Amino acid sequence: MARRGLVVLACAFALTSGAALAAEKPKPSPSAEAPAKKDAETISSDPQLTTATFGDWVERCQRVTANGETRRVCEVALTVTASGQSQPLAELAIGRTKKTDPLRLTLVLPVNVSFPSTPKIQVEGDDPLDFAWRQCVPAGCFADTAFSGDSQRAWREAKTAKVESKAAGGQGFSFNVSLRGLPQALDALAREP
Numbered sequence: 001m002a003r004r005g006l007v008v009l010a011c012a013f014a015l016t017s018g019a020a021l022a023a024e025k026p027k028p029s030p031s032a033e034a035p036a037k038k039d040a041e042t043i044s045s046d047p048q049l050t051t052a053t054f055g056d057w058v059e060r061c062q063r064v065t066a067n068g069e070t071r072r073v074c075e076v077a078l079t080v081t082a083s084g085q086s087q088p089l090a091e092l093a094i095g096r097t098k099k100t101d102p103l104r105l106t107l108v109l110p111v112n113v114s115f116p117s118t119p120k121i122q123v124e125g126d127d128p129l130d131f132a133w134r135q136c137v138p139a140g141c142f143a144d145t146a147f148s149g150d151s152q153r154a155w156r157e158a159k160t161a162k163v164e165s166k167a168a169g170g171q172g173f174s175f176n177v178s179l180r181g182l183p184q185a186l187d188a189l190a191r192e193p
Contacts, residue, residue, distance in 0.1 A: 052188060055181015059188045073097060074192045076185035080163075080177050090163060091140075092121075092177060094147055094186070099193070103147040107131055107163065108140040114166035119143050123161045123179070126154030156183040 044063070052059045054076075061074040075095025082089045091108040107119055115133070122128040129151060131143035155161065164174040 052185075053181075054184040054188065056178040057181040057185040059185050061192065071098075072192060074189055076182070076189050078177060078182075080175065082175075089175065090177070095189070103152070104144050105129065105131075105147040105151075106142060106144040108142055109165060111136055111138070111141055112168045113141050114168050114170055117166040119163065119165040121161050121163050121177075123154050123158035125157065126151060128164075152186065155179060156186065 046063060048063050050061045057076050057078050059074060059076050061072050063070060064073050073095070075093045077091060077093040079088050080090040080092070081087070089110070093106045093108075094103055095106075096103050105121075107121065109119065113119075113133075113136075117133075119131045119133075120128040121131070129145050129147075131145045134142045134144055136142070158179050160176045161179055162174055162176050164172065166172050
């Protein structure tokens with residue numbers, strides 16, 4: 001009963017705050033104030049974002065500018081969905097920020113995970129990869145690990161990998177992910193400048 005009262009109070013606060021915000025005079029956006037500046041920007045002939053599909057894996061590259069330097073940042077990724085569901089169950093991504101950096105494997109799971117826990121991914125013929133949680137945001141919980149040359153070789157030869165973790169209630173869960181197309185996606189990633 002007390003919880004229901006809190007929900008009602010929270011809704012009432014949101015409604016009154018929304019009315020107060022609507023009564024304020026909107027400020028013009030920076031793009032509305034300076035359309036000539038936006039039109040004068042130079043548009044590069046290089047695409048901002050590219051994707052290429054290799055079996056079940058996708059290579060995504062994006063042009064980013066940091067500290068006055070523009071470069072392409074690429075990764076190969078797999079989105080895992082459960083049969084009959086539209087929301088992703090997980091996402092795996094392999095990439096690096098700079099060409100000189102080692103490859104990292106990132107796992108994104110829904111926010112319903114248990115702490116402390118260590119998610120793992122196992123492929124046949126290789127030791128399981130243990131991940132370290134980095135952060136949880138509304139979109140999901142992020143964990144990553146190094147993706148060494150030995151792991152890359154094992155993953156290239158395997159057909160599936162098995163993800164294991166724990167839900168917030170403490171019960172374990174696992175699911176298989178496809179590695180179909182991963183060798184070709186990793187080859188494409190290696191060719192990126």
